Amino acid sequence: MQQKAPQPIDWSTEGTAARREQFYAASQRKFVPFREPMVFRRGSMQYLWDAEGRKYTDLLGMNVCISVGHSHPKVVAAAMEQAQELTHCTTMFHHPIPAHFAEELAVTMPKGDKGDVEWVVHFTNSGSEAVDLAMAMARTYTGNVDLLALRSGYHGPTSGAQSITGIAGFRHPGMPGGVAFVPEPNQYRGIFGAGTGPYLDEIERTIQSATLGKVAGMFVESVQGYGGIVEMPPGYMTGAAERARAAGGLYIADEVQSGFGRTGDHMWGFEADGVIPDIVVMAKGIGNGFPLGAVVAQKHVAAPMAEKFMFHTYGANPTCCAAGRAVLSVMKEDRLQDNAKTVGAALLERLKDLQRKHRAIGDVRGRGLMLAIEMVKDHKTKEPDRETTAAVFEKCRDAGLVLSKSGPHQSVLRMVPPLCLSAADVEVVADGLDQAFSALI
Numbered sequence: 001m002q003q004k005a006p007q008p009i010d011w012s013t014e015g016t017a018a019r020r021e022q023f024y025a026a027s028q029r030k031f032v033p034f035r036e037p038m039v040f041r042r043g044s045m046q047y048l049w050d051a052e053g054r055k056y057t058d059l060l061g062m063n064v065c066i067s068v069g070h071s072h073p074k075v076v077a078a079a080m081e082q083a084q085e086l087t088h089c090t091t092m093f094h095h096p097i098p099a100h101f102a103e104e105l106a107v108t109m110p111k112g113d114k115g116d117v118e119w120v121v122h123f124t125n126s127g128s129e130a131v132d133l134a135m136a137m138a139r140t141y142t143g144n145v146d147l148l149a150l151r152s153g154y155h156g157p158t159s160g161a162q163s164i165t166g167i168a169g170f171r172h173p174g175m176p177g178g179v180a181f182v183p184e185p186n187q188y189r190g191i192f193g194a195g196t197g198p199y200l201d202e203i204e205r206t207i208q209s210a211t212l213g214k215v216a217g218m219f220v221e222s223v224q225g226y227g228g229i230v231e232m233p234p235g236y237m238t239g240a241a242e243r244a245r246a247a248g249g250l251y252i253a254d255e256v257q258s259g260f261g262r263t264g265d266h267m268w269g270f271e272a273d274g275v276i277p278d279i280v281v282m283a284k285g286i287g288n289g290f291p292l293g294a295v296v297a298q299k300h301v302a303a304p305m306a307e308k309f310m311f312h313t314y315g316a317n318p319t320c321c322a323a324g325r326a327v328l329s330v331m332k333e334d335r336l337q338d339n340a341k342t343v344g345a346a347l348l349e350r351l352k353d354l355q356r357k358h359r360a361i362g363d364v365r366g367r368g369l370m371l372a373i374e375m376v377k378d379h380k381t382k383e384p385d386r387e388t389t390a391a392v393f394e395k396c397r398d399a400g401l402v403l404s405k406s407g408p409h410q411s412v413l414r415m416v417p418p419l420c421l422s423a424a425d426v427e428v429v430a431d432g433l434d435q436a437f438s439a440l441i
């Protein structure tokens with residue numbers, strides 16, 4: 001075996017880009033958002049610094065993974081302490097850290113009118129593993145196979161998660177079938193326009209026409225993330241759950257992006273509609289950058305899974321779970337859900353000001369710190385404006401802002417910053433965006 005002697009890390013942008021180009025598989029190279037490579041060297045709370053020492057306000061939170069702040073000292077300390085003691089402990093053995101964390105997550109779930117809804121947790125390494133497990137759980141519990149999912153929904157890269165992802169650019173050959181898609185209730189450009197009823201009717205029609213008439217369940221992101229920050233309108237989640245259950249299925253909330261207080265009003269996005277899911281899938285913000293996911297399910301729903309072996313090697317890893325526990329306590333101590341609500345509302349107002357000023361902006365939407373600006377070529381036809389979005393995105397980099405191009409047409413600027421974004425940052429962000437749009441004229 002040939003082995004290269006360890007070299008000092010080459011922090012140069014050119015060196016990093018060249019190594020990545022040569023040694024990363026094509027499948028991992030495509031996702032380069034900016035025209036020129038960007039190397040981040042350091043992060044602290046809502047800020048990032050690149051290899052040249054330039055500071056950025058982070059509106060992407062490394063794809064919503066950074067919930068309480070980059071390298072938050074309490075999260076880092078908790079993980080380090082556990083890693084030094086015992087870095088990994090397989091789930092076949094007992095360990096108190098994941099056991100405590102499971103209890104702490106379970107108590108964040110709704111108990112129902114009678115207070116008798118019991119929740120249990122299965123830890124995974126990632127969101128898509130959690131999605132796959134939720135699919136298996138729903139099919140095992142109900143005995144049905146067909147699943148419903150929303151167009152423009154994103155649920156992850158594993159084969160199962162891809163099969164319920166409703167954006168062609170994320171789907172690859174060979175995914176399992178047994179999934180029927182319904183239109184996303186996008187209040188700005190959905191096929192039935194604004195409202196809830198027609199979208200719910202379509203669920204029923206789809207069950208009757210594209211499934212066996214019985215379903216295992218329906219997956220809904222409480223706020224679609226990569227789909228371009230599409231909120232479920234009032235009554236949709238409740239109505240969807242009713243329809244899925246009437247066809248023998250479960251209601252599965254994907255909270256991978258919208259969970260952990262991000263929407264400001266609630267800990268979980270589904271709470272906005274008062275629905276109680278059968279299964280909740282979570283990841284990303286749960287670990288503030290440590291790889292961790294979880295399926296939180298009603299106890300009776302998870303029970304039939306005891307019949308077979310389901311083992312995620314790093315699920316319930318105590319180092320990641322120690323980080324997760326610290327995330328929950330920092331969220332509480334720093335009142336980050338409240339912060340998401342007030343700072344998010346202030347940012348939304350500033351985005352609306354920008355909409356009045358810049359014609360390219362067709363829609364501004366979202367809640368808490370889950371916000372978006374959508375660009376259109378024409379306000380009547382709402383033709384997506386991918387080019388302007390890309391140009392503004394590049395200019396934002398010059399203005400010291402990192403955000404994301406999202407939506408099925410890449411015509412949405414998505415903002416999902418660490419939940420510690422401040423009122424002062426809102427001014428910086430609004431000015432930066434204003435500069436970016438103004439520079440296009």
Ligand SMILES: Cc1ncc(COP(=O)(O)O)c(C=O)c1O
Pocket residue numbers: 126127128129131154155156157221225226254255256257283284293
């Ligand atoms: C809503 C949603 N669900 C599931 C996933 C998959 O999570 P992971 O990338 O951790 O596998 C993602 C990832 O972006 C997501 O946004």
